[in-house]
Amino acid sequence: MTGQLIQSLVDALSAGATLGLAALSIGLVFGVIRLANFAQAEIITASAYCLIFTWQLGWFIAVPLSMLVAVAMSLLMEFAVFSRMRSANPATLLIASFGLSFLLQRVYELMFSNNVRTAPVASGLAQTVEFAGVRIQLLSVATITIAGLLLLGLHLFLSRTSMGLQLKAAAADFRTARLVGIPAGRVIALSFALSGILAAAVAFVLTVQSGAVGPTFGVQITILALVGAVIGGIDKISGSLAGGFLVGFVTSLLATWLPQEMSNFKDAYVFVLVIGVLLFRPSGLLIKGRGVART
Amino acid sequence: MSIDDNASIDDDASIVDDARSGSGQRGRGLRVEGLEVAYGGVPAVRGIDLEVKAGEAVGLIGPNGAGKSSTLLGIMGAVARSGRVLVKGEDLAGFPPEKVVRRGVALVPEGRHVFAELSVADNLRLGAVARRDRTGYSEAMEHVLTLFPMLRDFGHRQAGLLSGGQQQQLAIGRALMSDPDILLLDEPSLGLSPTAVDTVFEALDVIRAAGKAVLVVEQRAEFTIAFCDRTFVLHDGEITLTLSPEDAEKVDVLTKAYFG
Numbered sequence: 381m382t383g384q385l386i387q388s389l390v391d392a393l394s395a396g397a398t399l400g401l402a403a404l405s406i407g408l409v410f411g412v413i414r415l416a417n418f419a420q421a422e423i424i425t426a427s428a429y430c431l432i433f434t435w436q437l438g439w440f441i442a443v444p445l446s447m448l449v450a451v452a453m454s455l456l457m458e459f460a461v462f463s464r465m466r467s468a469n470p471a472t473l474l475i476a477s478f479g480l481s482f483l484l485q486r487v488y489e490l491m492f493s494n495n496v497r498t499a500p501v502a503s504g505l506a507q508t509v510e511f512a513g514v515r516i517q518l519l520s521v522a523t524i525t526i527a528g529l530l531l532l533g534l535h536l537f538l539s540r541t542s543m544g545l546q547l548k549a550a551a552a553d554f555r556t557a558r559l560v561g562i563p564a565g566r567v568i569a570l571s572f573a574l575s576g577i578l579a580a581a582v583a584f585v586l587t588v589q590s591g592a593v594g595p596t597f598g599v600q601i602t603i604l605a606l607v608g609a610v611i612g613g614i615d616k617i618s619g620s621l622a623g624g625f626l627v628g629f630v631t632s633l634l635a636t637w638l639p640q641e642m643s644n645f646k647d648a649y650v651f652v653l654v655i656g657v658l659l660f661r662p663s664g665l666l667i668k669g670r671g672v673a674r675t
Numbered sequence: 676m677s678i679d680d681n682a683s684i685d686d687d688a689s690i691v692d693d694a695r696s697g698s699g700q701r702g703r704g705l706r707v708e709g710l711e712v713a714y715g716g717v718p719a720v721r722g723i724d725l726e727v728k729a730g731e732a733v734g735l736i737g738p739n740g741a742g743k744s745s746t747l748l749g750i751m752g753a754v755a756r757s758g759r760v761l762v763k764g765e766d767l768a769g770f771p772p773e774k775v776v777r778r779g780v781a782l783v784p785e786g787r788h789v790f791a792e793l794s795v796a797d798n799l800r801l802g803a804v805a806r807r808d809r810t811g812y813s814e815a816m817e818h819v820l821t822l823f824p825m826l827r828d829f830g831h832r833q834a835g836l837l838s839g840g841q842q843q844q845l846a847i848g849r850a851l852m853s854d855p856d857i858l859l860l861d862e863p864s865l866g867l868s869p870t871a872v873d874t875v876f877e878a879l880d881v882i883r884a885a886g887k888a889v890l891v892v893e894q895r896a897e898f899t900i901a902f903c904d905r906t907f908v909l910h911d912g913e914i915t916l917t918l919s920p921e922d923a924e925k926v927d928v929l930t931k932a933y934f935g
Contacts, residue, residue, distance in 0.1 A: 542800075542804070545793070545797055545800065545801060546801065546804060548790075548792075548793065549790050549793065549801050552790050552791070552792060552793070553788060553790060555753070556784060556788040556790070557801075558753070558771065558772040558773050559751060559753060559772050559776070559782050559784060559788075560776065560801055560802055560804065560805070560849065560850075560853075561772075561773050561776035561777060561781075561802075561804045561805025561853055562773060562801065562804050562805075563773050564771065564773060
């Protein structure tokens with residue numbers, strides 16, 4: 381029983397870490413330009429396709445290349461679409477990102493067909509190891525480690541570098557940041573680039589888990605990540621991360637511990653939670669008060 | 676911990692961005708010609724002309740909605756505008772705010788808008804992003820900390836935890852870190868205690884004496900008229916009156932300034 385509990389906690393930590401990264405990738409961009417980018421799903425998908433198609437060349441080529449694809453695609457979205465809509469309100473930006481998402485899904489269908497593409501990406505991580513009577517999947521450990529390292533790196537970047545500090549300021553109050561002299565274009569591009577790196581990490585974890593990628597590969601996790609970001613407080617980088625983690629963690633535990641007939645609806649419980657948060661804590665569970673209105 | 680305790684903050688010029696044009700041309704003022712600002716077709720500023728010379732403080736007063744803040748935002752390029760904004764002879768038309776700052780204009784916004792979750796030191800460091808040089812960073816930091824000694828003691832405190840008066844000092848210090856020739860202030864006395872207001876205006880006096888051009892928007896008419904070398908009264912987006920410090924005690928002038 382204890383072993384099963386620990387196992388489920390490790391799995392939940394891993395699911396929370398993955399969704400936390402996905403939500404953070406959305407929150408980083410939202411903090412700066414108020415864009416909840418639904419097309420983040422297609423960045424994850426593109427990165428995953430890249431892993432599938434290049435894995436046979438070796439992980440040391442496939443992983444950096446998939447990261448490069450994610451960053452390039454993220455920046456391309458910004459320059460080709462969102463930079464042309466700077467004065468648009470968040471609702472318009474969100475709808476534009478929906479449109480972009482659907483468009484890219486059709487492009488993937490045309491390029492790679494509707495069928496899933498498969499490859500044994502890091503299949504070694506699918507193994508389980510037994511430690512003190514507890515069976516733990518290596519992928520869970522790897523996911524938690526990857527997320528930890530990325531978050532540490534991001535934290536150091538944001539707190540120790542000039543560009544990181546500028547990004548933090550822009551995420552907190554974009555208008556004032558510009559009035560202080562922080563170059564808008566540069567911090568926006570930086571937020572998209574970092575968001576791309578996080579999307580690549582999510583793509584890696586999901587591709588190892590499933591080994592198969594289709595045109596809508598990144599959609600489900602992106603929806604849940606958006607939900608997590610809203611629950612935690614999308615206004616803040618830390619809120620998005622924590623909200624995403626919470627949703628992933630709770631969903632995983634529900635899947636493990638609820639009876640089969642109830643666990644099938646685990647995602648529905650998450651959306652009930654969202655409705656509750658929107659009603660009673662519209663700024664997010666983890667944001668104090670109602671948050672400061674941005675001008 | 677004070678700012679001095681952390682040498683990396685005092686000496687850290689890494690925050691300084693690439694060169695700002697116009698280096699070496701110090702001590703020039705601001706000239707605004709025919710400035711117009713409108714929101715959704717509704718005019719807020721209707722063709723204002725004004726000049727602030729180096730070492731001069733100019734006030735802008737007027738009732739709410741007169742166009743005072745819009746004038747400052749128009750100068751900064753933070754709202755759509757027409758007309759000419761000349762700094763060192765260069766027209767800043769079409770420049771975004773970050774580029775205006777690089778031309779030597781800094782704004783202390785209404786409500787201070789310090790980065791509440793960042794430390795005092797980080798707020799000051801961000802102010803230096805638009806500096807034209809790396810070498811002047813430490814000197815500017817020392818200047819700001821001398822002007823506002825409180826900031827030296829609270830270097831690592833979250834800016835949002837400071838009192839209103841302290842935040843105003845930080846906001847002015849942050850603006851000074853960019854080494855501006857022209858300092859714009861939007862209601863620096865708003866919500867402050869009389870003591871805090873005195874501290875802020877004593878500092879502005881020092882800044883003016885150092886050769887900066889100061890343009891200050893205020894609600895406290897009498898105080899502003901007495902402090903500034905010239906004060907313009909705004910009504911419905913137009914300058915309707917120009918006052919000198921001697922007018923500060925003339926009740927009829929002040930009444931006319933506000934009620935027409």
